[in-house]
Amino acid sequence: MNNIPEIEIRNLSVTFNMYDRGLRQKNIKVISNLCLKAEKGEVLAVVGSSGSGKSLLAHAIMGILPKNAVVTGSMKYKGLDITEKRIKDIRGKEICLIPQSVSYLDPLMKVGNQVMIKNNKSCFEKMRKAFRRYDLCENSEKLYPFQYSGGMARRALISTAEQTEPSVIIADEPTPGLDRKMAYRTLKYFRDFADRGKAVIMITHDIDIAVEYADKISVFYGGTTLETTRAENFIKGEKYLYHPYTKALYNALPQNGFKAVKGFQPSPYEVSEGCIYFDRCDKRQEKCRGNIPVSVFDNGSCFVRCIYGHSV
Amino acid sequence: MGIQCKNITFGYSKDNILFENISFSVDYGERVGIVAKSGFGKSTLAKIIAGYEKPIYGEITVDGKPVSKKGYNPIQLIYQHPEKAINPMWRMEKVLLEGNVLNDYIIENLGIKREWLKRYSTELSGGELQRFSVARALCENTKFIIADEITTMLDAVTQSQIWHFLISECEKRNIGMIIVTHNMYLAEKICTRIINLEDMTFE
Amino acid sequence: MNRRRKTIFLICFTILIIFAVFVGGAIIPETALKADFAVKNTAPSLNHIFGTDWMGRDMFLRTIKGMSTSIMIGMASSIISVIIAVLLGTLAGTLSKYTDNVVCWLIDFVMGIPHIVLLMLISFALGRGFKGVFIGIAITHWTSLARIVRGEVIQIKNEQYIKISRKMGKSSFYIMKNHIIPFVFPQAIVGGILLFPHAILHEASITFLGFGLSPESPAIGIILSESMKYILTGYWWLAFFPGLMLVIIVILFDILGENIKSLIDPYTSQE
Numbered sequence: 111m112n113n114i115p116e117i118e119i120r121n122l123s124v125t126f127n128m129y130d131r132g133l134r135q136k137n138i139k140v141i142s143n144l145c146l147k148a149e150k151g152e153v154l155a156v157v158g159s160s161g162s163g164k165s166l167l168a169h170a171i172m173g174i175l176p177k178n179a180v181v182t183g184s185m186k187y188k189g190l191d192i193t194e195k196r197i198k199d200i201r202g203k204e205i206c207l208i209p210q211s212v213s214y215l216d217p218l219m220k221v222g223n224q225v226m227i228k229n230n231k232s233c234f235e236k237m238r239k240a241f242r243r244y245d246l247c248e249n250s251e252k253l254y255p256f257q258y259s260g261g262m263a264r265r266a267l268i269s270t271a272e273q274t275e276p277s278v279i280i281a282d283e284p285t286p287g288l289d290r291k292m293a294y295r296t297l298k299y300f301r302d303f304a305d306r307g308k309a310v311i312m313i314t315h316d317i318d319i320a321v322e323y324a325d326k327i328s329v330f331y332g333g334t335t336l337e338t339t340r341a342e343n344f345i346k347g348e349k350y351l352y353h354p355y356t357k358a359l360y361n362a363l364p365q366n367g368f369k370a371v372k373g374f375q376p377s378p379y380e381v382s383e384g385c386i387y388f389d390r391c392d393k394r395q396e397k398c399r400g401n402i403p404v405s406v407f408d409n410g411s412c413f414v415r416c417i418y419g420h421s422v
Numbered sequence: 423m424g425i426q427c428k429n430i431t432f433g434y435s436k437d438n439i440l441f442e443n444i445s446f447s448v449d450y451g452e453r454v455g456i457v458a459k460s461g462f463g464k465s466t467l468a469k470i471i472a473g474y475e476k477p478i479y480g481e482i483t484v485d486g487k488p489v490s491k492k493g494y495n496p497i498q499l500i501y502q503h504p505e506k507a508i509n510p511m512w513r514m515e516k517v518l519l520e521g522n523v524l525n526d527y528i529i530e531n532l533g534i535k536r537e538w539l540k541r542y543s544t545e546l547s548g549g550e551l552q553r554f555s556v557a558r559a560l561c562e563n564t565k566f567i568i569a570d571e572i573t574t575m576l577d578a579v580t581q582s583q584i585w586h587f588l589i590s591e592c593e594k595r596n597i598g599m600i601i602v603t604h605n606m607y608l609a610e611k612i613c614t615r616i617i618n619l620e621d622m623t624f625e
Numbered sequence: 626m627n628r629r630r631k632t633i634f635l636i637c638f639t640i641l642i643i644f645a646v647f648v649g650g651a652i653i654p655e656t657a658l659k660a661d662f663a664v665k666n667t668a669p670s671l672n673h674i675f676g677t678d679w680m681g682r683d684m685f686l687r688t689i690k691g692m693s694t695s696i697m698i699g700m701a702s703s704i705i706s707v708i709i710a711v712l713l714g715t716l717a718g719t720l721s722k723y724t725d726n727v728v729c730w731l732i733d734f735v736m737g738i739p740h741i742v743l744l745m746l747i748s749f750a751l752g753r754g755f756k757g758v759f760i761g762i763a764i765t766h767w768t769s770l771a772r773i774v775r776g777e778v779i780q781i782k783n784e785q786y787i788k789i790s791r792k793m794g795k796s797s798f799y800i801m802k803n804h805i806i807p808f809v810f811p812q813a814i815v816g817g818i819l820l821f822p823h824a825i826l827h828e829a830s831i832t833f834l835g836f837g838l839s840p841e842s843p844a845i846g847i848i849l850s851e852s853m854k855y856i857l858t859g860y861w862w863l864a865f866f867p868g869l870m871l872v873i874i875v876i877l878f879d880i881l882g883e884n885i886k887s888l889i890d891p892y893t894s895q896e
Contacts, residue, residue, distance in 0.1 A: 135627055160548040161577035315575050362578035364611040370582035494794035506786045
């Protein structure tokens with residue numbers, strides 16, 4: 111691959127310095143050794159269950175984690191490191207985050223004014239165009255966030271991404287609360303955006319949507335990405351998926367057998383060495399307790415973190 | 423007999439009606455899937471049946487009698503977001519105690535780890551918390567369970583684990599279920615009958 | 626040393642000082658405050674670090690004794706205020722609309738009358754002295770705290786877990802005891818500590834104005850009002866040191882309250 115990915119994340123770890131009962135502090139590793147690559151012209155879906163730390167990934171890229179978080183590893187935008195200073199210049203302009211909930215809107219400002227970047231005519235036109243596209247009427251420009259329903263707020267948040275022409279959109283759970291038509295319109299917008307040579311990172315819990323609209327799927331589990339694979343592999347079948355968890359995920363879908371594997375996602379409170387899926391894996395070996403190699407396939411665009419690599 | 427919903431109409435005011443004349447019944451041991459497009463008011467309907475909201479017209483009866491407002495409601499609702507449904511200041515064992523289900527059978531079969539019982543809800547993930555929400559609804563007085571998108575936010579493996587337990591438990595105790603979901607694959611897999619509300623509104 | 630340790634250290638330190646003043650004042654015997662006209666009106670020195678008054682009494686001992694009385698009145702009346710506030714706030718938030726209206730009316734009523742006037746009236750009606758001041762402060766300071774508690778209760782009442790609790794057949798009493806009070810209580814305690822400085826200042830001011838404690842009791846308000854007579858004659862220490870002590874104690878309570886608040890508040894507790 112000669113072209114540089116828009117966003118490349120290697121071995122990202124996010125640790126929170128939290129207080130235990132009383133005065134001792136302990137470190138809780140919420141994201142560990144996460145790798146991710148968002149390439150031009152592609153929609154990458156990061157799929158994982160809620161409360162597992164996916165949103166923190168987006169916040170880490172945007173540099174908006176709380177004060178007690180420590181970030182290690184490398185994050186690159188267009189081949190250059192994302193530093194604290196650089197992200198301040200490019201966030202909102204070149205990298206756009208569509209946040210998850212209504213609480214990200216300023217409660218004391220009319221929504222229309224929040225969505226506009228500058229208070230001038232062309233920004234106003236853009237705002238109105240985006241609002242119209244998401245069925246937000248002219249009246250709703252003048253409402254305050256508390257007067258919005260969950261779905262309306264989501265649509266307003268999505269329309270913020272249309273105000274600039276960024277190179278990367280990071281969408282954190284963009285679809286819940288939207289009806290099918292709106293969800294489709296949103297995903298279509300992401301698709302078109304990617305087709306213009308831009309990159310989209312879509313963080314979602316909904317694997318069906320990811321399979322349908324994304325080019326690649328990154329499987330997020332226990333604070334890390336276990337496998338990145340082409341979305342069509344989830345349709346083709348189990349044997350195109352390499353990581354044992356990805357296979358289990360595939361088999362657990364209601365349309366593919368609804369099989370349950372015992373066990374739980376490890377929580378960040380349980381510190382473990384080696385493979386994060388060790389306890390539940392039926393193919394585990396002693397060496398899984400050690401360092402797990404990353405094996406790359408599909409011209410370097412996909413990978414799996416498992417000792418079995420991408421041989422079946 | 424089971425649950426009977428008769429002509430349920432709901433709206434935030436008389437001019438702003440969300441849905442009208444919804445009628446259906448759910449028998450013991452049945453698993454009825456409720457399907458409608460998003461924004462129809464499925465969650466609101468779930469809340470009405472479980473007694474959290476009052477309809478403008480219509481009534482809900484269990485075994486022919488209206489549900490008493492006081493005392494244990496035989497129809498228990500499980501919400502989509504367990505983190506909101508559990509008091510963040512409580513240890514998890516107190517949550518189970520409140521539902522009178524702090525027993526080995528539930529803990530073992532739902533796959534709840536003993537050490538979770540001493541934790542607070544902020545220290546557990548969505549999937550772990552949802553197990554507690556499900557457990558809490560399974561008091562012996564429960565006759566019906568309404569599951570409002572309870573596994574939507576979870577990964578497929580956890581979803582499958584929770585449903586396998588819930589289905590076997592409800593079958594064993596002859597509990598009737600109303601399942602609200604937007605996932606057609608899931609509905610077809612777990613429901614004994616599916617109702618599409620959109621077909622029903624204009625009768 | 627992490628932030629939480631610093632905070633707790635600061636809290637312990639302020640409690641220690643306040644406690645020392647309180648106990649110190651309580652164990653000073655009356656005999657130590659006897660008049661001794663041989664040393665009247667002496668400026669601060671090593672023997673009398675705050676100087677002496679026109680009767681030759683040691684101002685340091687008088688100030689500590691006065692502060693001790695103030696702290697006691699402040700403590701008792703803020704405890705009573707917290708109890709009234711939590712009780713009324715919770716009742717207003719949980720019971721019927723009617724109870725809520727009555728409580729809100731009561732809050733507005735008490736709040737509507739200027740504080741110091743109401744205090745004077747109550748204190749005067751109860752025959753002044755310790756009893757008058759104490760009851761006066763206790764029943765005028767709960768209003769703002771009760772309003773905060775009511776707001777919190779109304780907000781938490783709509784939480785899903787409380788609605789679920791109701792559907793599990795739990796009584797209002799169970800919900801109040803297990804869900805609402807544990808949530809409201811820590812905030813009420815902080816509110817109570819922050820009430821302390823108010824209570825002390827009000828005690829001092831109505832005593833200063835002559836509606837509070839009797840002139841022979843060692844109170845900061847009495848000391849300050851007496852000192853006014855002498856301030857023009859150049860006995861500055863009579864007002865300066867007691868006033869400074871009052872300000873320091875008030876600030877200490879404020880630090881205490883703010884630090885406990887920062888520990889309880891989830892937004893700042895992890896820093």
